[in-house]
Amino acid sequence: MKRVFGILVCFMLLLSGTSVSFAQSEKTKQDKTEETTPKLAEQASSAIVIEQDTGKVLFDKNPNEKLPPASMTKIMTMLLIMEQVEKGKLKLTDKVRASEHAASMGGSQIFLEPGEEMTVNEMLKGIAIASGNDASVAVAEHIAGSEEGFVNMMNKKAKDLGLKNTHFQNPTGLPAKDHYSTANDMAIMAKELMKYPLIRKYTGKYEDYLREDTDKKFWLVNTNKLVRFYPGVDGVKTGFTTEAKYCLTASAEKNGMRVISVVMGAPTSKERNNQVTKLLDYAFGQYMTKKLYTRGEKIKTVQV
Numbered sequence: 001m002k003r004v005f006g007i008l009v010c011f012m013l014l015l016s017g018t019s020v021s022f023a024q025s026e027k028t029k030q031d032k033t034e035e036t037t038p039k040l041a042e043q044a045s046s047a048i049v050i051e052q053d054t055g056k057v058l059f060d061k062n063p064n065e066k067l068p069p070a071s072m073t074k075i076m077t078m079l080l081i082m083e084q085v086e087k088g089k090l091k092l093t094d095k096v097r098a099s100e101h102a103a104s105m106g107g108s109q110i111f112l113e114p115g116e117e118m119t120v121n122e123m124l125k126g127i128a129i130a131s132g133n134d135a136s137v138a139v140a141e142h143i144a145g146s147e148e149g150f151v152n153m154m155n156k157k158a159k160d161l162g163l164k165n166t167h168f169q170n171p172t173g174l175p176a177k178d179h180y181s182t183a184n185d186m187a188i189m190a191k192e193l194m195k196y197p198l199i200r201k202y203t204g205k206y207e208d209y210l211r212e213d214t215d216k217k218f219w220l221v222n223t224n225k226l227v228r229f230y231p232g233v234d235g236v237k238t239g240f241t242t243e244a245k246y247c248l249t250a251s252a253e254k255n256g257m258r259v260i261s262v263v264m265g266a267p268t269s270k271e272r273n274n275q276v277t278k279l280l281d282y283a284f285g286q287y288m289t290k291k292l293y294t295r296g297e298k299i300k301t302v303q304v
Contacts, residue, residue: 105133226252246269
């Protein structure tokens with residue numbers, strides 16, 4: 001047997017003209033009283049799965065625990081880049097020059113030389129696929145004039161999104177005091193980022209190249225291996241530092257439903273990927289979306 005529990009989302013009706021319902025496997029009354037939280041993300045400090053359109057939480061574990069997000073920070077960096085592109089203040093063909101500061105970042109990088117120029121398109125590849133710290137700072141400086149100015153933009157955007165448990169100190173996720181976020185807040189950031197179809201061109205690509213027509217051709221391989229190995233995954237960002245351990249925010253779509261899954265503080269990269277895979281399997285196995293209404297559709301005539 002199946003039961004459908006409908007969730008009428010006024011926000012969806014007003015903004016998208018669509019209401020969504022979720023279907024989940026039915027349990028008998030006796031089974032329902034014995035129902036327990038699914039054993040997911042047991043090897044992670046915190047985790048969450050949300051449905052993209054409505055933001056409905058399908059599963060969570062310590063979703064508001066403040067933790068270092070490592071390179072998942074770059075989700076906010078990419079979100080601000082996408083906003084600048086959409087506003088016409090930044091073009092994918094614009095040239096970005098790497099400063100000495102940007103080129104000195106270390107960690108994950110695309111090995112920019114001081115004074116080297118790449119297009120925004122190329123820098124986005126470096127950020128989304130290779131998690132380039134140098135590329136992140138170079139674009140941040142290009143947009144805001146300085147890394148500090150860009151960080152101010154990041155924190156303002158976090159405030160605008162209502163993220164009360166997030167604070168940034170840099171656009172890279174490199175270790176810094178008072179640089180933290182939560183699984184819940186990362187999911188919201190990813191939800192905003194994935195509203196831009198263009199970003200999937202970068203986050204959903206498993207491999208690419210930079211400096212292709214030079215003797216310094218550089219191979220990019222996505223740090224998010226689920227892009228290749230889990231059907232429907234097209235983002236978003238991994239993260240790792242000794243303090244943060246292994247983190248991943250993933251976006252996937254199946255049968256018309258898109259979900260965002262976040263895992264923070266997993267002990268190994270393999271376990272991180274396993275945890276996210278199980279969360280995605282759970283979401284797609286237990287839930288589905290169903291369009292109930294379309295914008296402009298007459299539901300019922302009511303006399304007043």
